[in-house]
Amino acid sequence: MTRSRFVLFASMALVVVGMAVGLGALWMSPARAAVGPLAGEALILPGDARFVMGFDVKRFTASPFYARFAAEGGMKPEALQQLEEKTGLSPARDIDHLVIAGSPGGRKGAPGLAIAFGRFDLYKLGRTLETDGKATGTSHEGVTVYAFGDGIGRREGHRDGEKQGGLAVAFLDDRTLVFGAEDQVLAAVGSRSRNETPLKSNVALMALVEKVRPGSTFWMVGDQSLLAGLPTSLPAPGASADGTATMTLPALTGLTVTGDLDPQVSLAITGEAKDAIAAKNLADVVRGLVALASLQAQQKPELQQLASAISVATEENRVLVAARIPYEMLEALQPKKPRAAEAPSPKAPSIR
C-alpha cells in the first residue's frame, strides 16, 4: 500500500467510525421518540389538543434563563409552576421531561394536561399530599388519582359540559405522572389502561410533531385552530390613528417553535402558510418588523443587536425565523422598574 493510499484509508476509517458512533448513539438512545421528540407514553394526552409543547426540564432548570428569570412570573411553564406548588416536587431534582397538550384558554387554571417524566417516590408523595389535606386520593383503573381542592366532590353529579372539576395528579408509575384538570387526568389514565393513544388521532398536530427536531430544550407545535385567534392585520407604516390603513397578514396553518436556553436564547420558529406566496408575504412582514426595530435603534441601542440577531428565510410554504438572543440583550429589553422600587429602603436587606 502506498503512503497516499494509507492516508486515504485511515481518513475514511475515521469518518466511518465517527458515523457509526453517531448512528449507534441514535439507535441506542433511550429517548428514542415515538413521534418526533414525543415519548410514546405521552400519546395518552388528549386528541383534541390544539397545541403540544415539550420541555427538557433538566436543561431548562440548569440554564442561565432559569437562574435569571425563574422568580419572575410567566417565565416558567404554568403547568410546571402549578405542579411545583401542588405536589411539592422540585423540577430541578425530580423531573426530567414535561409534555403539555391543551388548548389556549380552554380551561381556567388548567391550560392543558401535562405528563411529566422523572423519578417520583410514590409513597412519600402520596403521604404528603393526603396528610397535608391538599388532595384526596381515589383509585381509578388501578392508578391513584389525587384531586386537589373540591375536585372529587364536584366530579359527581355534574352534567358533561360542566364536568371540569379541579386539578388532579395521577402517578402512572414511579417515573411518570399526569397533571391537569381532573376529568382529563382520569381520561388519560383510562387511555393508558386501555392501551389507547388519543393524541395520535390528531393527525394535523402529529404531522407537525414529527418535524420537530429532538434534542431541543423546549419545543411547541400548534395547528390551524390554535392560530385562528391571531390578529389578521397590522396597522400599515404611516397609518393614521383611526387605523384605516392596515396590511393583511397571511394566515398560518401551523406553527413550530424549538429553542435552547444555554448559553443564549436560541429560537427557531417555523410558520406554515397556505402557499409559497403567502409565506413570502408573511416573511416580508416579519422582515419589515425587524427593519422597524433597527430604525428604533437610535433610541434603544440594544434593538440594533436584536435586529441582527434575527434572520428570516422562506422555504416553499414555510417561513423560518431564527433568533439568537444573548442574555444581556434580553435583560436590556426587560421593562425598567420604577426608580422608587429600585431604591432599597434603609431597613431592607440587600439582595445579592
Added chain:
Amino acid sequence: MREVGRPLPFAPAARAVFDLSLDGMVFSRRSLLMALLVAAPVAFAVLYRVLAVTHGTPPLGAADLYALMVAIYWVRNVLPLAALFYATSLIADEVEGRTLTYLLTRPLTRASIFAGKFAAYLATTLTLALPAAVVTFFLLMTAPGAPALAAAATDLLRDVGVMLLALVAYGALFGLMGVLLKRPVIPGLLFLYGWELLANLPGYLPRLTLTAWLRSLIRHRPAEQGLAGLFQQVLPGDQALAVLLAVSLLLLGASAWIFSRREYVLEQ
C-alpha cells in the same frame, strides 16, 4: 491480449491515472495548506472546550458554533476554495509543468485521464475535509450544554453528504474552468465571491448559484446579518439534490468532452 495502439479501457485507465495523481496531490504543499485551512474548526472546537472549562460556557453555544462551521466556514467558503485550487489545476498543472505530453502519449483516452484526475482530487479533498468535520462534530456535540448526541447524529450524516456534494459540484465547475481557461483562479474567485452572492438576493436569482442549493440541503441556519439575513431562501431539498447532481454531471461531461478535443500547445 490488448491490441497495440488501441487505448486501455476507460476504468483501468482512469484507475491508473488516479493512482499516479493521488500521491502527487496528497503529499503536496497545496494539501498542507488546505489541511490547515480545512481542519481549523478542529482547533476552534478544542479551544471552545478549553474555554468552557476555564472560563465557563462561552456565549456561543456548541451547536451554534458547529452550525457556523458547517454552513458558513466549510460549505460556503473553504470547500469551494479547496475545489478551486485543486480542480482548476487538474490539467493546468500538467500544462504548466509541460508534463501533459507524457500523459497524452500513453494509450489512454483523454476522458479517462480527466476522470482519474478528478477522482484523485475528490479523494484528496475528502481525506482532508471529512475527518475534520467528524472530529469537530464530536468535540462540540459532547461539550456541556450541547444537544444530545443522538439528536444531532442525523445532522452529521447530512453534513458529510453535503460536504461531499459541495466538493463534487464546485470541483466539476472549476474542473471545467481549468480545461477552458489558461488562468482560471481569478475567474474562479470572482465566481465564488461575486456571482455566488446572488444567493442572498430575493426572487429567483439564488437558483443560479451553487451555494443556495447546497445550503438548502443542510439543516443549520445560523443567524446572518445583511442581505443574507434578510432574504435568505431555503430551496426545496429534493430539487436541490437533483439540480446539484445534474449540474455536476453536466459540467464533468463538458470538461471531459472539451479536454478530449482541445489542442494544447506547450510553451517551450
